[in-house]
Every structure is written in C-alpha cells, then in structure tokens.
Amino acid sequence: MLDKILPYLLAGVSVGGQYALIAIGYTMVYGILRLINFAHGDIFTVAGFVMVYAAATMPLSVSIPLTIVLTVILGVLVEKVAYRPLRSAPRMSVMISAIGMSYLLQNSMWYLTGGLAKQYPVLPWISDRVNVAGTTTSRVTIITPFLTILLVAALVLLIKRTKIGMAMRAASRDFETAQLMGIKINNVISFTFVVGTLLAAVGSMLYFSNYATVTPTVGAMPGLKAFVAAVFGGIGSIPGAVIGGFIIGICESLIKGTGLTTFSDAFTFALLIVILAVKPTGLFGENLTEKV
Amino acid sequence: MIKKNDHKKAWIALVIAVAVLVLVGALDNLPHVPSMLLTVLQKGAIYALVAVSMNLLNGFTGLFSLGQAGFMLLGAYTYAVLTVPVERQASVYQRYEDGGLGFSVTQSLGNSMGQFGLLLGVVICLILAGCVAGLFAWLIGLPVLKLKSDYLAIATLGFAEIIRAVVQYEKLGPVTNGSNLLYGFTGFTDFHLGSLKLTTVMPFLFSGLCIFVVVLLINSTYGRAFKAIRDDEVAAEAMGINLAKHKRMSFIISSFFAGISGALLAMFQASVQAVAFKAAMTYEILLIVVIGGIGSITGSAIAAFLFVGCSEWGLRFLDNETTLKNFDAKVKFAVVFGVLIAAVVAFGLLRMKRKGKKLVDKVQRDGKTYYQRRITGPILGLGLAIVALGWDVWFVISPRLKLPLLRSGFRMVVFSVIIMIVVLFFREGIMGDKELWDLGKKKRSAKAKAGAGNE
Numbered sequence: 001m002l003d004k005i006l007p008y009l010l011a012g013v014s015v016g017g018q019y020a021l022i023a024i025g026y027t028m029v030y031g032i033l034r035l036i037n038f039a040h041g042d043i044f045t046v047a048g049f050v051m052v053y054a055a056a057t058m059p060l061s062v063s064i065p066l067t068i069v070l071t072v073i074l075g076v077l078v079e080k081v082a083y084r085p086l087r088s089a090p091r092m093s094v095m096i097s098a099i100g101m102s103y104l105l106q107n108s109m110w111y112l113t114g115g116l117a118k119q120y121p122v123l124p125w126i127s128d129r130v131n132v133a134g135t136t137t138s139r140v141t142i143i144t145p146f147l148t149i150l151l152v153a154a155l156v157l158l159i160k161r162t163k164i165g166m167a168m169r170a171a172s173r174d175f176e177t178a179q180l181m182g183i184k185i186n187n188v189i190s191f192t193f194v195v196g197t198l199l200a201a202v203g204s205m206l207y208f209s210n211y212a213t214v215t216p217t218v219g220a221m222p223g224l225k226a227f228v229a230a231v232f233g234g235i236g237s238i239p240g241a242v243i244g245g246f247i248i249g250i251c252e253s254l255i256k257g258t259g260l261t262t263f264s265d266a267f268t269f270a271l272l273i274v275i276l277a278v279k280p281t282g283l284f285g286e287n288l289t290e291k292v
Numbered sequence: 293m294i295k296k297n298d299h300k301k302a303w304i305a306l307v308i309a310v311a312v313l314v315l316v317g318a319l320d321n322l323p324h325v326p327s328m329l330l331t332v333l334q335k336g337a338i339y340a341l342v343a344v345s346m347n348l349l350n351g352f353t354g355l356f357s358l359g360q361a362g363f364m365l366l367g368a369y370t371y372a373v374l375t376v377p378v379e380r381q382a383s384v385y386q387r388y389e390d391g392g393l394g395f396s397v398t399q400s401l402g403n404s405m406g407q408f409g410l411l412l413g414v415v416i417c418l419i420l421a422g423c424v425a426g427l428f429a430w431l432i433g434l435p436v437l438k439l440k441s442d443y444l445a446i447a448t449l450g451f452a453e454i455i456r457a458v459v460q461y462e463k464l465g466p467v468t469n470g471s472n473l474l475y476g477f478t479g480f481t482d483f484h485l486g487s488l489k490l491t492t493v494m495p496f497l498f499s500g501l502c503i504f505v506v507v508l509l510i511n512s513t514y515g516r517a518f519k520a521i522r523d524d525e526v527a528a529e530a531m532g533i534n535l536a537k538h539k540r541m542s543f544i545i546s547s548f549f550a551g552i553s554g555a556l557l558a559m560f561q562a563s564v565q566a567v568a569f570k571a572a573m574t575y576e577i578l579l580i581v582v583i584g585g586i587g588s589i590t591g592s593a594i595a596a597f598l599f600v601g602c603s604e605w606g607l608r609f610l611d612n613e614t615t616l617k618n619f620d621a622k623v624k625f626a627v628v629f630g631v632l633i634a635a636v637v638a639f640g641l642l643r644m645k646r647k648g649k650k651l652v653d654k655v656q657r658d659g660k661t662y663y664q665r666r667i668t669g670p671i672l673g674l675g676l677a678i679v680a681l682g683w684d685v686w687f688v689i690s691p692r693l694k695l696p697l698l699r700s701g702f703r704m705v706v707f708s709v710i711i712m713i714v715v716l717f718f719r720e721g722i723m724g725d726k727e728l729w730d731l732g733k734k735k736r737s738a739k740a741k742a743g744a745g746n747e
Contacts, residue, residue, distance in 0.1 A: 036442050085716055091441055092356055093719055096582050099575050100715045104708035106572075111701035220571065224453075227446065266457035269450025276447055277435040 007135045008257035009250065010142075014210065016249020017144035021203030022226035023233070023241035024155065025196030031172040031236035032192055034091060038098040039078055041223015042105035043197055047071040047204035048120065048214040049113060055121035063121075068201045075197030076190050078105075084186065102220075109216035117215045120208040127209055140209045145246070147206070151199060152242050159238070164191055172236060221265065225252075228272045234285025243283065309500060316496050320489045332601045334480065334495045338556045340596035341499035343580040344506050344589055345549035350578070351587035351725070352510055353542040354522030356445045358574045359432070360550050362452025365569035366428055367421035367551030368558035369459055369468055374417045375399070375477040384476055388465045398478040407483070414478060418498065418555050425551025428455070429544045437539050449571055459566045468566075475563035495556055502549050507589055509545065518542050522587075579711050584721050591723030598722075603707055610703040615694045625695070626688045630681060637677045644670070 022044055029037045050070050054063035082101040086094045126140045159165035167188045170178040179185050207222065208214055229248045233240025248271065252264045275282060316333065319325050342360060349355050375398045376384055385391020398413035405412065436447045458464070460471040468474075483490040509515050517538050520528040529535050558564045576599070584595030616622050714721065 097715050100712045104712055107704035107708045111705045262457050262461050266454040269453050272450050273447050
C-alpha cells in the first residue's frame with residue numbers, strides 16, 4: 001500500500017513546495033495592494049526562459065544568480081509600469097491591468113522564443129536520481145520541501161525582525177495610515193515584489209527541473225493554483241500560503257495517482273470554491289469583513 | 293406608456309438593422325470581396341455578443357466574473373452534440389462505441405422542412421445551448437455569488453476550468469467525444485436563400501437579435517436595478533432591490549447569452565474542442581469590454597470588431613518578415629514611420645495641455661514655494677520618440693532593406709502593448725459608459741445648458 005502511494009506523495013510534496021514558493025508572491029502582494037497579481041505566473045515562466053538561454057551560454061554559477069536578478073528586475077518593472085500608475089484607481093482597473101500585463105508577457109515570450117517548447121537545462125546534483133524508501137526519484141523532489149521551509153523561515157524572520165518587515169506589516173494592516181506614519185509606501189511595495197519574484201524564480205528552477213520543458217503559457221496553471229493555495233491558507237498569511245501549497249500539491253498528485261488526471265486541476269478549483277463558501281478567510285486568514 | 297418618439301426610434305432602428313443585414317448579405321454574394329473581411333465580420337459579430345454578455349455582468353451589474361469561456365464551452369458543446377448529422381456520428385465519435393445521440397435536431401428538421409426547418413432547428417439548438425449555460429450559471433451562482441470582487445473573479449475562473457475538465461472526462465466520451473474534436477455539425481455555410489449565400493448574414497442576425505434583447509433588458513426596470521447594484525449595493529438594498537435575486541438573474545442571463553455565442557462560435561469554426569476555451573479566451577473578451585468601455589453596449593460591439601479586425605487582419609503584416617523592394621520604398625516607409633511618431637508625440641503633448649499639466653508646477657504650502665516636477669513621463673516619451681526617429685534616419689542611410697522585428701508573433705506583442713496603453717491611460721475605453729445613440733444627445737443637452745446660461 002505505502003510503496004504504491006509513496007511516489008505520488010513525494011511528487012506531491014515536491015510540487016506543493018513549488019506552489020508554496022509561488023503562492024508567497026501572491027499572498028504578499030495581495031496583503032498589501034489587495035491585488036491578484038495575474039502576471040505572477042508569467043513572471044515565473046519568464047524565469048524559466050531566462051534560465052534556458054542563460055544556461056546555454058554561461059556556466060551555472062553565473063546563470064542561476066543572473067536568472068534570479070533578471071526576474072526580480074522584471075517583477076519590479078511590472079509593478080512600476082502596470083500597477084503604480086493605478087494606485088488610486090478602482091480595484092477592478094488594477095486587476096484588468098494585471099490581466100493585460102499577463103497577456104503582454106505571454107505574447108512577448110511567444111515572440112522572443114518562437115513559441116516552441118524549450119528544453120530546460122539539467123541542473124547537476126539536484127537532477128540526479130536518488131533512492132528513497134524503495135522508489136527512485138530525482139533529488140529535487142527531496143530538496144524542494146526543505147528549501148521551501150528554509151526560505152520561508154528566512155522570510156518570516158525578515159518580516160518579524162527587520163525594519164522593512166515592520167513597514168510591510170504596517171502597510172498590509174492599513175495602507176493609508178502607514179503612509180501617514182512616514183513609511184515610503186512605494187519602496188515597501190517594490191520590496192514586496194522583489195521578495196515575491198525572487199521566490200518565484202527559485203520556484204521556477206525547482207519546477208522546471210521536474211518538468212523539463214518551458215513554453216510561454218506553461219506558467220498560467222501553476223500560477224492560478226498557487227493563488228488558490230494562497231486563498232486556501234488565508235490570503236495575506238505566509239505560513240498559510242505554504243501549508244496551502246503543500247496540501248494542494250499532495251492532493252493533486254494523489255488524484256493523478258488514482259487515474260483521474262483530468263480532474264486534478266478541477267479539484268484545485270473545487271477546493272477553492274469550498275473554502276470560499278465555508279471559511280472565506282482561509283485557514284490562517286485574519287477576520288476582515290470586507291474580504292468576502 | 294409608449295411615447296410617440298419611441299415609435300419613430302423603433303422604426304429608425306429597424307431600418308438600420310435591415311440595411312446592415314442587406315449590406316452584409318451583399319458582401320456575402322458579391323465577387324472580389326476579400327474572404328478575410330467576411331471572416332472578421334463573422335467572428336466580430338460573435339465576439340460582440342459575448343463581450344456584451346460579459347459587459348452586462350461586469351459593466352452593468354458590477355459583478356467581476358471571469359467564467360465566460362466556461363459558459364461558451366457549454367453552449368458550443370450543447371449545440372455541437374445536438375446537431376452532428378447521424379451518418380457522420382460514427383466517424384466523429386470513432387473512439388467511442390455507440391457515441392453520439394443517434395439523432396440530429398437540425399438534420400431531421402432540415403430534411404422535413406428544408407431551409408426553414410434548418411433555421412428552426414438551429415434556433416432551437418441555440419436556445420438550448422443558452423439554457424444549458426444558464427442552468428449551470430444558476431448552479432454555480434448558488435455558492436459563488438455571495439463572494440465579492442476578486443474572489444468572485446477567481447471562483448468563476450475556477451468553475452470555467454472545472455467545466456472544461458468535466459467535458460473532457462473519458463466517461464462522458466460517448467456524448468462529448470472526450471478531449472477530441474467535434475465536427476461536421478450545421479454551420480453558417482449551410483444557410484442559403486435560393487442561390488444567395490447567407491454565411492455572414494446569419495451570425496449578424498443571431499447576435500444582433502440577442503444584443504437587442506440585452507439592450508431592452510438594460511433599459512427595463514431590471515436593468516435599472518442592475519445599475520443601482522453596481523453603483524452602490526447598500527443603497528440599492530435600501531431602495532428595496534433584492535440583491536441576491538438580481539445578481540443571480542444578471543449572472544444567468546449573461547451566461548445564457550455567453551452560451552449562445554459559444555454555439556455561434558462553434559458554427560463559425562465548424563469544429564469545437566474543449567482546449568480552446570481556456571482562461572486566455574475570457575481574458576481576451578474582458579480586454580474587448582475594457583477597450584470598448586465598461587458599461588457601454590455599443591462600445592463592446594465596436595471593440596469586438598476592432599479587436600478581431602486587428603488581430604486577424606489589420607495587424608497581420610507585422611507577422612510577416614518583410615524586405616522592401618528598393619530605396620524608394622524604404623524612403624516611403626521611413627516617412628510614414630516618422631509621421632506616425634510625430635503624431636503620437638503631438639497627441640501626447642495635446643493631452644498634457646488639455647489636462648492642464650505643466651512640466652513644473654509651483655505649489656504654495658506653509659508659506660513656502662515648492663516646485664513639483666512632472667518630467668519623468670514626458671522625458672521618457674520624448675527620449676523614446678527621439679530614439680525612434682534616430683533609428684528611422686539611420687535606416688534610410690543604411691543599405692539594409694529588410695524591416696527589423698517583423699516576424700511571427702510580433703503582431704500579438706504590438707497588440708498587447710496597445711491594450712496596455714488603453715488600460716493604463718485611456719481607462720474610459722472607446723465609449724466610456726455612453727452608447728452610440730447618446731452621443732448626439734449629450735451635445736444637444738450641453739448646448740441647451742449653455743443657452744440657458746446665456747439668458
């Protein structure tokens with residue numbers, strides 16, 4: 001029994017960790033701007049493509065940091081171009097802008113890469129096959145949850161113990177009051193995007209090491225699922241996003257194991273609707289009446 | 293009470309509608325009409341309907357839903373399943389034994405009553421397609437309509453994905469053909485009047501009628517209730533509007549028409565496959581609504597034709613690698629390009645002037661004078677324009693004849709940049725929340741006001 005479930009469980013934990021890393025970007029941005037950053041999934045894909053091209057010409061020791069830096073720059077740029085001009089606009093406009101940005105990123109990627117699936121570079125060591133309790137799997141599967149938890153612990157420390165973290169907490173509690181208290185809100189938001197896209201870039205490396213090919217639209221689905229994870233855990237809450245990511249990853253993988261692959265995506269969204277209907281604030285969400 | 297004026301208006305509307313149908317019919321049958329134009333007209337009419345249906349929800353009721361593609365899929369599949377001809381069902385459903393329904397509504401009616409029967413069958417199936425979408429909207433609405441703004445958006449998006457997954461489910465294969473293509477059903481090309489083709493007339497007729505119904509709905513008491521909910525839910529409830537009932541109604545009606553437009557899309561494409569109805573499709577429709585103006589029916593219709601026209605036809609040249617023939621052609625291109633850049637710059641300056649923005653603003657505060665600079669935007673714009681013009685000059689001088697950047701996919705990049713510009717700088721869209729027939733009225737009332745002021 002267990003040795004039948006184990007491979008799926010391992011895959012689920014791994015993909016769950018990757019969802020968690022993306023979900024943090026969603027949940028942090030939503031916590032401060034009350035905006036679903038639809039472009040986040042596409043930024044995740046861009047990170048994949050940058051890695052493909054960088055690794056083709058440069059050694060990994062250069063291409064990995066380069067990918068992370070470029071992705072972060074893109075994330076901040078997207079915020080500056082598409083969200084900052086609409087700061088005082090109605091929420092619907094900002095959301096439409098996010099959808100437009102996602103459309104632009106997808107089309108640009110299609111244009112620049114020719115629309116063909118690109119082979120993701122094999123990262124040495126983490127792509128090696130290893131034996132775990134009788135099943136072979138790649139090492140990335142094992143590393144992902146630990147790396148995720150490590151990064152999240154660092155992030156929580158950053159938010160709880162540093163000045164910028166305090167500013168972020170203040171901004172997510174009350175945007176305007178934080179501004180009145182002398183917090184430079186634009187810097188805080190930029191920093192939020194830096195952290196979010198950095199984690200998405202790391203997540204993309206782990207994700208594509210498992211899936212091997214990158215196409216311009218590949219990020220849309222993991223992006224949406226990561227958002228569901230963020231909602232499930234309680235949007236605005238980082239531990240919530242992580243636990244949500246793991247739960248969704250594991251459930252999805254187990255459903256695939258039972259042969260109902262068509263429904264693995266549907267399950268995620270069904271879960272979203274159930275959680276919104278039963279406990280709209282999510283597992284760890286704060287009780288804010290305006291949310292739902 | 294019906295005013296006399298309304299009769300006149302109704303007649304004018306009818307005459308215009310008939311004129312449009314005749315014109316489209318003429319285009320259908322005249323020789324030398326580019327087939328691309330007909331494609332754009334057909335697809336544009338269908339997208340106009342789905343954009344209007346989305347606008348009813350997003351623009352008039354203020355419910356931000358992203359489930360349109362799912363309802364279109366339901367409509368398209370309902371229509372297709374009902375109308376695949378009996379003799380073709382074996383080949384369409386080849387992967388499933390006993391696949392297909394064993395009857396075809398349009399075929400049986402068409403055989404017994406000719407073209408009229410065919411029309412009747414299509415109308416019945418379209419209405420059924422709408423009803424299936426509406427039924428699902430009712431079911432989905434039960435849990436989802438309690439949510440607000442972005443939560444509603446993400447939940448409806450999720451439902452669209454669930455519907456897509458269910459339709460592709462293997463066990464439903466004998467009806468939906470699983471994830472395979474459905475084809476061979478009645479399409480627009482099957483319609484003709486004697487020897488006259490009606491391929492483009494039919495989508496215009498169907499979607500025109502549906503849009504007309506939506507316009508009537510919006511101008512009714514229900515429509516006013518929708519708008520009241522959009523403007524202020526609390527106030528609307530206080531005025532005695534039943535929020536849940538009206539939201540549900542708007543959601544079901546919007547989905548009903550989305551279902552019909554999905555069926556029309558299936559007729560236009562002559563085939564349906566569930567993979568096409570992704571979230572990206574909903575996004576495209578949303579962008580059409582935004583470009584047209586949230587809360588404007590005519591805006592959505594105009595934007596739909598513009599959107600389809602640009603993406604299918606007008607911007608096609610951007611997708612082709614182009615090498616100019618000779619130096620003259622190059623100079624011509626450079627002049628056109630330069631004028632285009634100059635026009636954009638002039639437009640930007642005009643806009644700044646109209647909005648009363650200056651490069652440096654003097655602000656008096658606490659007895660001190662501050663200078664506010666607004667130069668990042670203009671400098672960036674001017675810088676880009678100068679770079680573009682510089683490139684233009686360099687291109688004329690250089691011996692190259694091949695135009696840069698143009699290759700497959702560039703069209704969509706340009707297109708999405710234009711959309712982003714609309715979203716960021718022209719949030720009103722083409723029409724704002726006005727209708728085409730409001731434009732003359734507004735001017736007149738403004739004049740009347742000015743006249744009253746003078747007296």
